[in-house]
Amino acid sequence: MVDIGLTHVALETADMDRSIDFYARYAAMQVVHRRSDDHGGDVAWISDRTRPFVIVLIKVEKVSATLSPWAHLGVACRDREEVDRLCALAADEGVLIGGPDDAGPPVGYWAFLRDPDGHTLELSYGQEVGLTVDDATPT
Numbered sequence: 001m002v003d004i005g006l007t008h009v010a011l012e013t014a015d016m017d018r019s020i021d022f023y024a025r026y027a028a029m030q031v032v033h034r035r036s037d038d039h040g041g042d043v044a045w046i047s048d049r050t051r052p053f054v055i056v057l058i059k060v061e062k063v064s065a066t067l068s069p070w071a072h073l074g075v076a077c078r079d080r081e082e083v084d085r086l087c088a089l090a091a092d093e094g095v096l097i098g099g100p101d102d103a104g105p106p107v108g109y110w111a112f113l114r115d116p117d118g119h120t121l122e123l124s125y126g127q128e129v130g131l132t133v134d135d136a137t138p139t
Helices: 016-027 080-093 129-135
Strands: 008-013 030-036 042-047 054-059 073-076 096-102 109-114 120-125
Touching: 008 016, 016 042, 016 054, 016 073, 016 080, 016 120, 080 096, 080 109, 080 120, 096 120
Parallel strands: 008 054, 073 120
Antiparallel strands: 030 042, 042 054, 096 109, 109 120
16 A cells, blocks of 8 residues: 555654653554664654554754644544543643643644643544544535
């Protein structure tokens, strides 16, 4: 099968293991590919295995740009309780930026977290992305 369409987003990270741990804990992602080279390069592809899409984590000395609040990655949770559980954990770990808030349809119940490099991860329940895509008229 040939990959077609959006396959990945790449993020810089200063600490690969911390980033992998963060996304495993908060987004149920796991490493599906990892490689290092002789020049200190370290790259990991992480996925939740729900679709052919990965976050490519690229090790850098210093992160030069971050996804910050409104520029963010979004992950859907199975229910509000899962959002609440992860937000409580994030608050305890000092990575909760804000929320959870209920914005009603189609935005749903959501919160923002900060990953180890300052990128923003949105956790949500009730966003209607799948329904909206399915109902969209092709142009």
